[in-house]
Amino acid sequence: MAALSPVRGTKDLIFDDARRMRRVADTGRAVAALYGYDEIATPVFEFTNVFARTLGDTSDIVTKEMYTFEDKGGDSLTLRPEGTAGIARAFISNGLTQDLPLRVFYQGPMFRYERPQKGRMRQFHQIGVEVLGIAQPQADIEVIALGAQILAELGLGDRVQLEINTLGDTASRAAYRDTLVAYLSGHKDGLSEDSLARLDRNPMRILDSKDEGDKAVVAGAPVMSDSMNDESRAFFDTVLEGLTALDIPFVLNPKLVRGLDYYGHTAFEFTTTDLGAQGTVMAGGRYDGLIKQMGGPPTPGVGWAAGIERLSMMAGEGTPLPRPVAVIPVGADNQALGLRLAHDLRRAGIAADLAHSGNLGKRMKRANKVGARAAVIIGDDERARGVATLRDMDSGEQSDVPLDGLVETLKAAP
RNA sequence: GUGGCUGUAGCUCAGUUGGUUAGAGCACUAGAUUGUGGAUCUAGGGGUCGUGGGUUCAAAUCCCAUCAGCCACCCCA
Structure with a gap:
């Protein structure tokens, strides 16, 4: 290809x-x-x-x-x-x-x-x-x-x-091998070419051959349990x-x-x-x-x-990656805050996604694509009030959450 | 190692008796939508037609070889 x-x-x-x-x-x-x-x-x-x-x-x-x-x-x-x-x-x-x-x-x-x-x-x-x-x-x-x-x-x-x-x-196997070889040697004309070769090297394997002729011969062969x-x-x-x-x-x-x-x-x-x-x-x-x-x-x-x-x-399916929280800073002034927030989330054991660029709409699309469970939006308005907009990506519900309690809030949510 | 089937976009596939710039759906990117994703619409990018050779004015299409995948055998997980 x-x-x-x-x-x-x-x-x-x-x-x-x-x-x-x-x-x-x-x-x-x-x-x-x-x-x-x-x-x-x-x-x-x-x-x-x-x-x-x-x-x-x-x-x-x-x-x-x-x-x-x-x-x-x-x-x-x-x-x-x-x-x-x-x-x-x-x-x-x-x-x-x-x-x-x-x-x-x-x-x-x-x-x-x-x-x-x-x-x-x-x-x-x-x-x-x-x-x-x-x-x-x-x-x-x-x-x-x-x-x-x-x-x-x-x-x-x-x-x-x-x-x-x-x-x-070992003793049982050797005894069985001998009786098996003796039997198979008497039926050589019924065996496939492959099995004739196996007769010397590994006669036991003729037992599970898929060849019809072999199967007929094997059907009458002595069984292991008799030599045990x-x-x-x-x-x-x-x-x-x-x-x-x-x-x-x-x-x-x-x-x-x-x-x-x-x-x-x-x-x-x-x-x-x-x-x-x-x-x-x-x-x-x-x-x-x-x-x-x-x-x-x-x-x-x-x-x-x-x-x-x-x-x-x-x-079937493998273990999926954990659904991340998408951190979405709006405007150039809030990029550093977003980076810090994503860092804090990750260090708290919460998967976080932070896009490298894009406006709010584009970042929301990305959040959707990576399967985010929630989006944390921080713009000038939020920062001024010391909160973030937390959006549940499944229900679409939004609420304000204080920035200093965000990690705990997300940790508690499933 | 032996035999059979199949190779066209990232994926699933169309492509007429050989005929000119190889198509569709999905996916991807952008826009419609400058603080709100999924839906829809529009546009766009993406192809050595598995590879190499041959036949022909002309090959994705026919022939040969080769590589890969699949199926069976051998054997095994």
């Missing part, structure tokens, strides 16, 4: 867009605080191996979606494609191993080199939470409850659905019982798997049908092996991330 356009898959967030997204992030932060989660902000780029090592060599994110570049010192750096790896790294780097359990909230931009479409950008934004150091399923329940409350406070409670599954512990050992089964049961006790509705989805390698046990997604093919709005699970894999002490973890763009597209 224009000669100067933003990089593909990036977007300028102007005013309303920014406010909508800020509302999502603010809601997330505020609700997380109710659960005792404090904010952590890690850099937007890391050494490449922070992601390459943790996300799995076969994941799409690592193989084709990372923004990786070499800096002037020759180090390979990568713009973070997700938040968990950076937080795990920060946990180790900062010696937070002494402060377990740790509950954190984060928020910020992520980067993935993908083909953009609605609800999918190359730079997008996420909110997320992580709990480190709690191996019990209570943490899974807590994290899901927290996510559900954020969605509810955004007004999305009945437009999303919680889908949940368990991937089991007692510990894994008990863990998952506790999670489900907790959700039920909290009246958080869910549907079991045995085909729900994770794209990233570090997940085990609980996997869940909040999904919607409102965003076309981009149905996932919040997704997470348990990742007990991650910290150790990165070189830290064995530390269990569970968390989720949610797409701010996707949520804000569903959540």
Whole structure:
């Protein structure tokens, strides 16, 4: 379109867009605080191996979606494609191993080199939470409850659905993987080209293929629960019982798997049908092996991330700016008084608008345009009497208010 | 990365079988209205017709390429 356009898959967030997204992030932060989660902000780029090592060599994110570049010192750096790896790294780097359990909230931009479409950008934004150091399923329940409350406070409670599954512990998962591969290998002629490739790299993902041929094969495939050992089964049961006790509705989805390698046990997604093919709005699970894999002490973890763009597209209007009071000095002699008055209002916590020029009519128009709740008019007549004309911009009613009581009067008015 | 659809003013869109200075509504600016906004009327500003090339006497219109957006796949937030 224009000669100067933003990089593909990036977007300028102007005013309303920014406010909508800020509302999502603010809601997330505020609700997380109710659960005792404090904010952590890690850099937007890391050494490449922070992601390459943790996300799995076969994941799409690592193989084709990372923004990786070499800096002037020759180090390979990568713009973070997700938040968990950076937080795990920060946990180790900062010696937070002494402060377990740790509950954190984060928020910020992520980067993935993908083909953009609605609800999918190359730079997008996420909110997320992580709990480190709690191996019990209570943490899974807590994290899901927290996510559900954020969605509810955004007004999305009945437009999303919680889908949940368990991937089991390492032993269960390995056992299942073997039986699954054995089964699928016997049905190779029914599988799509994509799935044949997945058979080696990540056979679990064939389970949620959209290919009709694959679906037919998968329909007869062995299910995860049959390979589950007692510990894994008990863990998952506790999670489900907790959700039920909290009246958080869910549907079991045995085909729900994770794209990233570090997940085990609980996997869940909040999904919607409102965003076309981009149905996932919040997704997470348990990742007990991650910290150790990165070189830290064995530390269990569970968390989720949610797409701010996707949520804000569903959540509607952002938080509006406060309606200002328009300060309108009439005549050159009263400009200084107007400036002083606007200054006093602002310092008292009242939003004030002061036009840079114009006569009374023009300034009234501006007051209307900026949505002022009231106009304070000060001309020679008012100044001589030590008052200002206060006009309610909604009702049109006017009254005289003493100048020295103006701030208090406006503070009291809603 | 693969396939399909679409690009005309800030926004939503018209523009006939190719034809001369590319239009409308909304928005914006000014005036009607020199101490009173919203409504109305009038006038005005604003366009490399996504970009580059080609065909033609002539291209917003036809052809090719490219870029971007959208949709589906892959995958995901």
